[in-house]
Amino acid sequence: MKKISKAISLLGLLFILISGTIDLDELFNYENQDTPSYITKDNTPESNQINNQITTLGRVLFYDKNLSENNTIACASCHQQAFAFSDPLTSSVGLNGGNTGRHSMRLVNSRFSNEENFFWDERATSLENQVTQPIQDHIEMGFSGTNGDPDFNDLITKLSAINYYQILFEFAYGNSTINEDKIQRALAQFVRSIQSFDSKFDEGFEQSPNLNAPFPNYTPQENLGKQLFLNPPPNGGAGCAGCHAPPEFDIDPNTLNNGVIGVIGNTSEIDINNTRSPSLRDIVNPNGSLNGPMMHDGSMTSLLGVIEHYDNIPNNPDNSNLDNRLQRPGNQTQQLNLTNNQKNALEAFLRTLTGSDIYTNEKWSDPFDDEGNITIIGNQLSTNENSFEKSITIFPNPVDTDMNIQLETGNYRVLIYDVKGEIVSKNKILGNESLNLENLTKGIYLLLIKDVESSKVYKKKFVKL
Ligand code: HEC
Ligand code: HEC
Numbered sequence: 001m002k003k004i005s006k007a008i009s010l011l012g013l014l015f016i017l018i019s020g021t022i023d024l025d026e027l028f029n030y031e032n033q034d035t036p037s038y039i040t041k042d043n044t045p046e047s048n049q050i051n052n053q054i055t056t057l058g059r060v061l062f063y064d065k066n067l068s069e070n071n072t073i074a075c076a077s078c079h080q081q082a083f084a085f086s087d088p089l090t091s092s093v094g095l096n097g098g099n100t101g102r103h104s105m106r107l108v109n110s111r112f113s114n115e116e117n118f119f120w121d122e123r124a125t126s127l128e129n130q131v132t133q134p135i136q137d138h139i140e141m142g143f144s145g146t147n148g149d150p151d152f153n154d155l156i157t158k159l160s161a162i163n164y165y166q167i168l169f170e171f172a173y174g175n176s177t178i179n180e181d182k183i184q185r186a187l188a189q190f191v192r193s194i195q196s197f198d199s200k201f202d203e204g205f206e207q208s209p210n211l212n213a214p215f216p217n218y219t220p221q222e223n224l225g226k227q228l229f230l231n232p233p234p235n236g237g238a239g240c241a242g243c244h245a246p247p248e249f250d251i252d253p254n255t256l257n258n259g260v261i262g263v264i265g266n267t268s269e270i271d272i273n274n275t276r277s278p279s280l281r282d283i284v285n286p287n288g289s290l291n292g293p294m295m296h297d298g299s300m301t302s303l304l305g306v307i308e309h310y311d312n313i314p315n316n317p318d319n320s321n322l323d324n325r326l327q328r329p330g331n332q333t334q335q336l337n338l339t340n341n342q343k344n345a346l347e348a349f350l351r352t353l354t355g356s357d358i359y360t361n362e363k364w365s366d367p368f369d370d371e372g373n374i375t376i377i378g379n380q381l382s383t384n385e386n387s388f389e390k391s392i393t394i395f396p397n398p399v400d401t402d403m404n405i406q407l408e409t410g411n412y413r414v415l416i417y418d419v420k421g422e423i424v425s426k427n428k429i430l431g432n433e434s435l436n437l438e439n440l441t442k443g444i445y446l447l448l449i450k451d452v453e454s455s456k457v458y459k460k461k462f463v464k465l
Pocket of ligand 1: 062067073074075076077078079092093094095100101102103104105106107110117118119120121127130131132134135139140141187191276277278
């Protein structure tokens with residue numbers, strides 16, 4: 001019994017761990033993820049609820065460099081999983097080496113906010129509307145239709161010629177036609193699926209249902225920081241919660257700017273239009289360093305620097321868009337006069353907003369293999385044994401030395417994956433062939449045969465003795 005269940009769990013692993021492979025029978029769970037009961041804000045439109053099929057397509061699009069004109073840049077180039085889907089560079093690098101005018105934003109809990117506009121300056125009126133703008137940006141991905149660039153229809157033509165999109169659009173929408181609406185829905189679903197609720201803050205809030213009471217799992221310093229974050233300035237607090245509302249830590253939709261008005265690489269201009277911030281969760285990486293510089297201009301590189309900014313808001317007469325919560329009577333700006341102790345406490349509290357799952361969970365990881373290829377398998381698809389459309393016999397199984405493949409003459413690629421999803425053998429065959437597997441170590445493997453002409457895939461598990 002024990003042996004059998006071990007073999008079964010190995011098979012399960014086999015399916016999840018094959019890199020560069022999407023198994024349509026074993027989708028990740030995006031649509032029913034656990035969300036704490038105290039999380040109530042949600043900007044998902046009725047018409048685009050998260051669904052595992054469409055989000056799986058969104059994951060492939062998010063990591064696909066084909067979305068840039070010269071196949072060098074994917075969304076994930078500037079929104080990297082290891083940095084909470086942001087970029088450690090102040091200014092990200094686009095397809096022709098150009099730099100973005102603002103710092104890349106973390107894509108964490110984008111779904112859980114009252115604010116429905118996206119980008120630092122809120123110029124996108126929904127996430128669906130936002131996600132295809134970088135593709136159409138001349139600097140970022142290059143399908144702008146201006147400056148001699150191809151346009152979005154050229155991208156649709158390009159994607160339509162890619163075999164895995166024929167399969168994935170059909171699988172997601174029941175129809176393989178590609179259009180902008182389908183791309184927007186899939187990318188928005190993937191971005192909305194990225195959620196982080198395993199921080200020390202969440203543990204504390206589970207234990208103490210009252211946000212204002214000290215959390216039992218916090219140090220006294222973290223509890224002091226929490227109080228300063230929550231309380232408004234007249235009561236000795238720092239008033240952060242007025243704009244970054246817990247427990248989502250999303251931005252208040254009515255906020256004006258916070259006094260940060262710089263422009264990347266240009267000290268003579270100001271930019272007063274940045275009134276949105278991503279959730280303050282996961283500013284800090286689990287390793288303790290920042291996931292990147294902060295603010296739209298990436299001008300702040302330490303939490304203490306941020307706290308000191310709010311402690312003493314710069315008074316610039318040209319900033320006509322400063323939020324009134326940061327103004328004081330007589331044309332003055334906020335001066336909190338925080339002690340060092342209080343500043344350190346606020347920093348300690350901000351550090352409790354970091355989780356760990358989003359940085360490594362495979363459901364949000366790169367689905368392409370090292371060579372940039374993706375193979376789609378699964379019975380849900382026309383790539384199983386029945387629809388391989390050629391009769392095939394493989395014997396013996398279990399195999400000791402030679403594996404015999406009987407197959408009509410054609411052009412095939414044969415890949416063997418181990419349980420870790422690593423390719424252990426690669427062959428090209430033209431029909432009947434026997435593969436010598438003497439050197440494979442004992443274990444369970446997955447054999448994939450791809451018909452190069454039709455792109456159909458046949459898969460079979462086998463045991464090596
Ligand atoms: C070349 C780098 C780059 C690429 C490629 C890129 N982004 Fe971004 N992304 C940015 C920058 C920079 C911003 C902030 C821009 C601004 O506010 O003006 C941003 C902002 C966003 C936001 C807004 C987040 C928020 O909280 O308001 C989303 C969502 C997003 N990007 C998703 C995507 C998707 C999806 C793709 C791929 C289709 C993509 N990005 C490609 C750099 C990039
Ligand atoms: C009046 C509203 C307001 C208040 C009060 C406020 N913030 Fe902000 N915060 C913003 C806005 C708007 C931004 C985005 C600013 C930009 O980049 O131009 C922001 C950005 C940030 C960022 C950078 C986020 C990122 O992704 O780079 C941090 C960190 C931050 N605030 C922390 C705090 C803390 C700590 C406090 C309390 C001391 C606080 N904020 C008080 C409005 C506010």
